[in-house]
Amino acid sequence: MAAVAVIILWCFLLGLLWYWSTRRPATDFPPGPRPLPLVGNIFEFSSDPPHIVFLKLGRRYGDIFSIKIGQRWTVVLNSVRATRQALLKQPITFAGRPDLSSFELLSGGGKSIALSDYSVTWAQNRKLLHTSLRNLITGDKKRFESFILGFTPELSSVLDETKGEPFDPKELICQLVYSTLGKLCFGVSYAFNDPKLVETMKGGQAFLALVGNGLPTDFFPSFSWIPFERVNSLLSFCDKNFTRVRKAIDVHRQTSIPGKVRDFIDVMLEAQADTKETGVESISDDFIATAVTDIHGGGTDTTIVTLYWTLALMVEFPHVQDKIAELADEVIGRERLPTLADRDRLAYVVATVHEVLRYSTKLPLCVPHSTTKDTTLDGYFIPKDTMVMINIWAMHRDEKYWKDPYNFKPEHFLDDSGTVRQHPESFMPFSTGRRVCIGESMVKGELFLILTWLFQHYKFSKVPGTEDQSYIEHGQVLVANEVRPYKIVATKRF
Numbered sequence: 001m002a003a004v005a006v007i008i009l010w011c012f013l014l015g016l017l018w019y020w021s022t023r024r025p026a027t028d029f030p031p032g033p034r035p036l037p038l039v040g041n042i043f044e045f046s047s048d049p050p051h052i053v054f055l056k057l058g059r060r061y062g063d064i065f066s067i068k069i070g071q072r073w074t075v076v077l078n079s080v081r082a083t084r085q086a087l088l089k090q091p092i093t094f095a096g097r098p099d100l101s102s103f104e105l106l107s108g109g110g111k112s113i114a115l116s117d118y119s120v121t122w123a124q125n126r127k128l129l130h131t132s133l134r135n136l137i138t139g140d141k142k143r144f145e146s147f148i149l150g151f152t153p154e155l156s157s158v159l160d161e162t163k164g165e166p167f168d169p170k171e172l173i174c175q176l177v178y179s180t181l182g183k184l185c186f187g188v189s190y191a192f193n194d195p196k197l198v199e200t201m202k203g204g205q206a207f208l209a210l211v212g213n214g215l216p217t218d219f220f221p222s223f224s225w226i227p228f229e230r231v232n233s234l235l236s237f238c239d240k241n242f243t244r245v246r247k248a249i250d251v252h253r254q255t256s257i258p259g260k261v262r263d264f265i266d267v268m269l270e271a272q273a274d275t276k277e278t279g280v281e282s283i284s285d286d287f288i289a290t291a292v293t294d295i296h297g298g299g300t301d302t303t304i305v306t307l308y309w310t311l312a313l314m315v316e317f318p319h320v321q322d323k324i325a326e327l328a329d330e331v332i333g334r335e336r337l338p339t340l341a342d343r344d345r346l347a348y349v350v351a352t353v354h355e356v357l358r359y360s361t362k363l364p365l366c367v368p369h370s371t372t373k374d375t376t377l378d379g380y381f382i383p384k385d386t387m388v389m390i391n392i393w394a395m396h397r398d399e400k401y402w403k404d405p406y407n408f409k410p411e412h413f414l415d416d417s418g419t420v421r422q423h424p425e426s427f428m429p430f431s432t433g434r435r436v437c438i439g440e441s442m443v444k445g446e447l448f449l450i451l452t453w454l455f456q457h458y459k460f461s462k463v464p465g466t467e468d469q470s471y472i473e474h475g476q477v478l479v480a481n482e483v484r485p486y487k488i489v490a491t492k493r494f
């Protein structure tokens with residue numbers, strides 16, 4: 001009799017645990033698949049990458065649905081309609097960042113603007129960062145062009161050294177992006193293959209490989225007490241990096257020339273001096289270091305992956321690079337470098353840049369947001385601090401907005417007369433609202449200049465004998481949408 005009572009008690013307790021760990025946060029919480037205790041819905045992710053899983057679940061549950069990833073309830077916005085309703089109609093409510101342990105680590109203890117939660121101070125800091133970057137980039141177009149194209153002689157010599165032999169362009173792209181950002185942020189310019197550049201690059205890549213796809217404790221926070229060894233090495237990496245940036249700020253202060261802006265640190269130091277004069281709360285050196293780290297961190301992997309996709313797409317669809325080359329010959333000729341002003345007459349290149357960003361969608365699920373207060377969306381209740389994922393991939397493949405979404409066609413962005421058309425609402429590689437990417441106009445300008453220069457000077461092709469193989473297969477896809485590694489051949493055009 002006692003044994004039966006114990007079994008009944010156990011069953012009751014298990015039932016209670018089951019109910020407690022699978023119950024939805026509210027009765028009118030967005031619908032979604034029923035989770036399992038402890039692991040939630042993680043088995044949904046067994047075969048496809050997360051953005052594809054969400055695309056499919058959206059067909060079943062609608063464009064606003066919920067899923068429990070491990071121990072964390074998440075609301076997924078799977079359409080332009082839902083995303084605009086949240087990010088544009090309730091901008092502050094959906095501008096938070098979830099308290100993920102990887103964000104804590106990546107942001108060096110919650111200091112970063114990109115990964116910190118919303119607050120009034122955060123909003124002021126973000127505005128300052130955005131304005132400073134804009135001043136540096138749009139304030140002087142010539143300076144920006146030379147930041148980007150200053151490395152073309154190096155690029156040329158590395159490409160020429162390949163002498164028509166197959167090579168994987170990833171390493172070269174990494175060097176280009178790290179050099180450009182190094183010059184933009186710190187004013188230092190390293191020659192390609194300089195040991196210091198290679199060391200910084202390798203460090204950055206190793207750091208991303210460890211934490212870039214998140215940490216298990218992001219979704220299983222109750223295991224955060226386990227002392228993972230890699231957490232310590234990641235923290236020490238962040239510390240070293242922060243100290244390095246702080247030193248660079250000191251050197252900049254000692255060597256600055258009034259009225260002459262060399263790089264992003266100088267712009268921030270000018271802003272610091274201005275605030276001191278006006279008596280507004282002063283900008284600290286720590287804040288400048290954080291801002292520099294945000295720009296460097298936000299701009300590296302995103303640009304590298306997008307450029308790697310670009311070359312893969314160009315060898316897969318050679319008529320696009322041929323057309324860019326032809327137009328570059330016509331508009332720019334062979335003597336001078338491209339400029340941003342050429343965009344007006346090179347609509348096809350601008351459209352290609354947009355199409356690369358749409359097709360590749362480097363961040364298919366954006367960067368996770370979270371709600372800053374209890375709210376309702378389309379009649380569903382979403383409590384404060386709920387993680388929200390935005391499926392940019394679904395928007396970039398939505399047949400309602402794109403004629404042929406699964407194909408790469410610059411024409412998606414051109415009207416019948418060949419000019420760049422107002423892009424559809426569902427073009428959101430940089431997201432929208434309060435958290436929209438700070439680097440958007442910089443990247444668009446950078447990609448335009450690099451693409452034009454590359455195809456003005458070189459023709460890239462598949463390795464002979466692999467013409468039938470697809471070069472645009474997806475590689476590892478979790479947080480980032482990577483293209484599978486490949487080799488190509490470069491031939492100088494003139």
Ligand code: HEM
Pocket residue numbers: 113114115126294295296298299300302303306362363366367368369429430431432434435436437438439440442443
């Ligand atoms: C192809 C290149 C890039 C893509 C596709 C991209 C895309 C994105 C996306 C989707 C977000 C998340 C927005 C959100 O949470 O709603 C973001 C945030 C951000 N990006 Fe970019 N980005 C790129 C390049 C850059 C560059 C070059 C910089 C720096 C110059 C940069 C700096 C940032 C920063 C600081 C944030 C955080 C904004 C915030 O949390 O308020 N990004 N980016």
